[in-house]
Amino acid sequence: MNEPAIKAPARVIATTAALALIKVLQHKYGALMFHQSGGCCDGSAPMCYPNGEFLLGDNDQLLGFIGDVPFYMNKDQFDYWKHTQLIIDVVPGRGGMFSLEGSEGKRFLTRSRLFTDEEEESLIS
Template sequence: MDTRRVTATDAALALIEKLKKRHGDLMFHQSGGCCDGSAPMCYQRGELQVGDQDVLLGEIGDTPFYMSASQFDYWKHTQLIIDVVDGRGGMFSLEGPEGKRFLTRSRLFTDEEWQQIKGDDGPSFTAVASRPLPT
């Protein structure tokens, strides 16, 4: 049973490592559909300021992955699986010059996984506190 909120494919993890060698520590933010659609955006850590309305979902490749609280409320029953495909991605995301783009795939948590995530008597996962990372 895998109850992580966000995971990554081997191809995505390999690209993350390549980008870390070039740019240093990284961070992700799941875009909410503005300039770059709803793509996972990769930045140098600290380049995008996270705030009180951002939720830390977890880490992929030792890299924090954030999403806005409002978007998380919509996706809370879902595991995000970050993958990479050929093509041009978001103009602000670091993988663009590689001819690759990060892509979010998803799957619904099973009933058993969801019960484990939210706990028998606890609140839903939306109570997670957001935490800005130090730069």
């Protein structure tokens, strides 16, 4: 008897707190987008922008959606993170200076967990 196929997990998900903050930001700014920064000024952090305000390049790829908000990451950075599920959370404090949540006294934070062997296989097939 064949075992049921494991459904491929989402590459990026968000906590209830992150989804609540996204709703607040959508109310204030309208449609949003995320890009996982790769360092530089704000370190490596999920950055929230009004949709279309961050110019995506050929090396940026869509990882998925948190709520109804697209989440992008540079392909080179993705090579390091491809074995993990990104979990977007919220903590108190100031975020990146270009990310919208800073005015709320909170910042988005990326946590992660390794995919199981079965989950990783489902992402490949």
